[in-house]
Amino acid sequence: xxxxxxxxxxxxxxxxxxxxxxxxxxxxxxxxxxxxxxxxxxxxxxxxxxxxxxxxxxxxxxxxxxxxxxxxxxxxxxxxxxxxxxxxxxxxxxxxxxxxxxxxxxxxxxxxxxxxxxxxxxxxxxxxxxxxxxxxxxxxxxxxxxxxxxxxxxxxxxxxxxxxxxxxxxxxxxxxxxxxxxxxxxxxxxxxxxxxxxxxxxxxxxxxxxxxxxxxxxxxxxxxxxxxxxxxxxxxxxxxxxxxxxxxxxxxxxxxxxxxxxxxxxxxxxxxxxxxxxxxxxxxxxxxxxxxxxxxxxxxxxxxxxxxxxxxxxxxxxxxxxxxxxxxxxxxxxxx
Amino acid sequence: xxxxxxxxxxxxxxxxxxxxxxxxxxxxxxxxxxxxxxxxxxxxxxxxxxxxxxxxxxxxxxxxxxxxxxxxxxxxxxxxxxxxxxxxxxxxxxxxxxxxxxxxxxxxxxxxxxxxxxxxxxxxxxxxxxxxxxxxxxxxxxxxxxxxxxxxxxxxxxxxxxxxxxxxxxxxxxxxxxxxxxxxxxxxxxxxxxxxxxxxxxxxxxxxxxxxxxxxxxxxxxxxxxxxxxxxxxxxxxxxxxxxxxxxxxxxxxxxxxxxxxxxxxxxxxxxxxxxxxxxxxxxxxxxxxxxxxxxxxxxxxxxxxxxxxxxxxxxxxxxxxxxxxxxxxxxxxxx
DNA sequence: ATGAAAGCGCTAACAT
DNA sequence: ATGTTAGCGCTTTCAT
Numbered sequence: 001x002x003x004x005x006x007x008x009x010x011x012x013x014x015x016x017x018x019x020x021x022x023x024x025x026x027x028x029x030x031x032x033x034x035x036x037x038x039x040x041x042x043x044x045x046x047x048x049x050x051x052x053x054x055x056x057x058x059x060x061x062x063x064x065x066x067x068x069x070x071x072x073x074x075x076x077x078x079x080x081x082x083x084x085x086x087x088x089x090x091x092x093x094x095x096x097x098x099x100x101x102x103x104x105x106x107x108x109x110x111x112x113x114x115x116x117x118x119x120x121x122x123x124x125x126x127x128x129x130x131x132x133x134x135x136x137x138x139x140x141x142x143x144x145x146x147x148x149x150x151x152x153x154x155x156x157x158x159x160x161x162x163x164x165x166x167x168x169x170x171x172x173x174x175x176x177x178x179x180x181x182x183x184x185x186x187x188x189x190x191x192x193x194x195x196x197x198x199x200x201x202x203x204x205x206x207x208x209x210x211x212x213x214x215x216x217x218x219x220x221x222x223x224x225x226x227x228x229x230x231x232x233x234x235x236x237x238x239x240x241x242x243x244x245x246x247x248x249x250x251x252x253x254x255x256x257x258x259x260x261x262x263x264x265x266x267x268x269x270x271x272x273x274x275x276x277x278x279x280x281x282x283x284x285x286x287x288x289x290x291x292x293x294x295x296x297x298x299x300x301x302x303x304x305x306x307x308x309x310x311x312x313x314x315x316x317x318x319x320x321x322x323x324x325x326x327x328x329x330x331x332x333x334x335x336x
Numbered sequence: 337x338x339x340x341x342x343x344x345x346x347x348x349x350x351x352x353x354x355x356x357x358x359x360x361x362x363x364x365x366x367x368x369x370x371x372x373x374x375x376x377x378x379x380x381x382x383x384x385x386x387x388x389x390x391x392x393x394x395x396x397x398x399x400x401x402x403x404x405x406x407x408x409x410x411x412x413x414x415x416x417x418x419x420x421x422x423x424x425x426x427x428x429x430x431x432x433x434x435x436x437x438x439x440x441x442x443x444x445x446x447x448x449x450x451x452x453x454x455x456x457x458x459x460x461x462x463x464x465x466x467x468x469x470x471x472x473x474x475x476x477x478x479x480x481x482x483x484x485x486x487x488x489x490x491x492x493x494x495x496x497x498x499x500x501x502x503x504x505x506x507x508x509x510x511x512x513x514x515x516x517x518x519x520x521x522x523x524x525x526x527x528x529x530x531x532x533x534x535x536x537x538x539x540x541x542x543x544x545x546x547x548x549x550x551x552x553x554x555x556x557x558x559x560x561x562x563x564x565x566x567x568x569x570x571x572x573x574x575x576x577x578x579x580x581x582x583x584x585x586x587x588x589x590x591x592x593x594x595x596x597x598x599x600x601x602x603x604x605x606x607x608x609x610x611x612x613x614x615x616x617x618x619x620x621x622x623x624x625x626x627x628x629x630x631x632x633x634x635x636x637x638x639x640x641x642x643x644x645x646x647x648x649x650x651x652x653x654x655x656x657x658x659x660x661x662x663x664x665x666x667x668x669x670x671x672x
Numbered sequence: 673a674t675g676a677a678a679g680c681g682c683t684a685a686c687a688t
Numbered sequence: 689a690t691g692t693t694a695g696c697g698c699t700t701t702c703a704t
Contacts, residue, residue: 019699028674049450056680287591
């Protein structure tokens with residue numbers, strides 16, 4: 001690949017003038033600029049990023065450490081949002097899939113240090129608290145937070161998400177909700193339980209005994225046990241039997257569709273289902289389509305990247321982003 | 337961050353000796369090496385990749401252009417496979433999500449040129465033929481191929497996959513298969529239809545009129561129409577009615593589960609279903625679990641990266657990788 | 673508006 | 689086994 005020197009020779013100018021044209025410095029004669037730009041286009045020159053980094057002492061590289069994120073389809077939007085934002089700002093995002101605490105984490109860290117990354121975004125699959133080893137590179141946490149609050153974090157407003165989801169449910173006239181929650185070890189689980197409980201209270205409904213954990217973990221392997229919970233609940237007399245099932249995530253909701261079908265119940269007619277995620281393409285392909293509270297992953301990714309670029313060393317703050325309710329047929333008005 | 341010069345000063349050696357230690361050159365006195373290594377560990381030195389690139393004229397960067405890949409959960413394994421392989425070989429993979437023919441493609445290309453990437457892997461969501469603009473960087477195609485055969489390509493052996501899937505189906509005793517295929521514009525669709533037809537013929541079964549397109553595209557939006565096809569087929573008399581439905585992909589299979597349920601049929605009891613993908617977590621969460629032919633995405637990603645590293649400029653060849661059958665309850669032996 | 677010189681941090685090539 | 693020198697391609701600094 002040609003260098004600026006070669007262009008300068010061809011154009012009969014100095015190196016510096018070429019550099020000015022490339023860096024859009026306005027202090028260049030228009031005719032000179034045009035001549036140089038023509039040569040650049042002709043020989044297909046691209047500036048050498050390594051040389052630029054070295055001399056300017058700015059890498060324009062932002063690292064993105066994805067703890068299992070890229071294996072989970074919904075959280076890919078975290079990556080897309082971050083990359084789009086990086087691009088808009090002329091930054092280069094370097095993505096690494098890592099496993100928590102594993103050697104892949106250290107390897108990624110040293111690669112990023114080698115590239116003199118200006119900041120690193122650390123993203124997790126689930127909203128959780130993390131404890132990270134010290135690092136010389138400023139870090140933004142995405143979908144997770146530092147228990148000691150020392151890092152800027154971008155997380156979903158799980159409490160608010162749950163509250164507004166519950167508000168929709170009650171506004172439609174449902175009065176006997178059940179919340180099938182994720183494992184209590186997950187931060188979002190507690191926040192959502194609170195959000196739903198508070199919204200319910202305002203409608204005179206007590207969520208105590210209406211919240212069940214529908215997930216079991218054994219040996220690190222996760223299984224849904226919604227079938228057990230539901231077969232018990234749906235046997236209750238009609239006036240106490242649930243009229244709507246709120247699920248902690250879309251794949252749990254999918255499981256619930258099948259469980260209800262086993263019990264001879266049809267979603268959208270006999271019972272309503274809502275959830276959290278808007279997982280593509282499951283939520284839209286379930287029949288009937290699943291009404292669900294979309295998590296703001298794309299916006300979270302964008303926000304984290306903006307923080308990483310604009311104030312990597314800024315004071316630690318926590319951004320909680322709101323969701324968006326996606327209305328599909330699984331939450332028709334109740335028949336009873 | 338400290339430089340090699342600083343280390344050299346502290347160790348009382350020349351710059352070059354430090355460089356030798358860092359690059360594992362054996363021609364260094366053990367005691368000198370240890371002294372220098374101690375200093376490196378103490379000050380947490382990491383070599384400057386930009387300087388290294390510049391001097392050595394080797395970037396160790398391999399680009400990965402993902403055409404919509406990272407939005408589709410199964411094809412993420414393409415990325416994981418490639419990244420793992422890159423890492424093992426001490427290469428840095430730079431990932432870009434792009435849209436085909438869009439400005440994002442050009443932007444990614446120029447970024448990769450700026451980093452002097454040694455090769456670029458171009459990956460697509462679906463197995464397809466592509467026509468790419470000229471590029472100065474050697475390119476490996478992943479999950480797609482150049483119609484003129486000018487590039488090395490790594491693709492799934494869709495014909496073979498379909499044949500072995502069909503062999504399992506017939507070995508289990510099914511005799512009245514239907515293949516609900518993807519859009520005929522997809523390369524895999526034709527290959528699979530051939531594979532299944534050839535396998536069927538060996539069992540004395542004629543697949544003509546047993547293959548249906550279950551997908552409709554209008555205005556770029558894809559919908560499944562398996563419900564229409566199935567409601568017609570399942571009305572046939574018992575001796576010609578399908579006993580197994582082969583689906584072109586797992587999400588279509590999911591759609592089929594719901595359609596069959598509407599028709600009062602239970603998968604695994606009244607009718608069998610098999611598919612292609614092994615899409616996580618859908619395939620395992622369907623009830624009963626979906627028997628499916630897993631696509632070798634992880635291995636394909638690895639293979640493409642190995643080609644990119646070892647013979648980026650090598651003669652164009654096409655690697656067709658085999659799949660693996662995942663056996664779950666949706667393909668129990670037929671009841672009739 | 674343009675240019676000359678220096679040097680970022682590293683390694684290739686060539687001593688010693 | 690170790691050191692010296694040069695220079696990769698660019699931008700910063702300082703002149704003109």
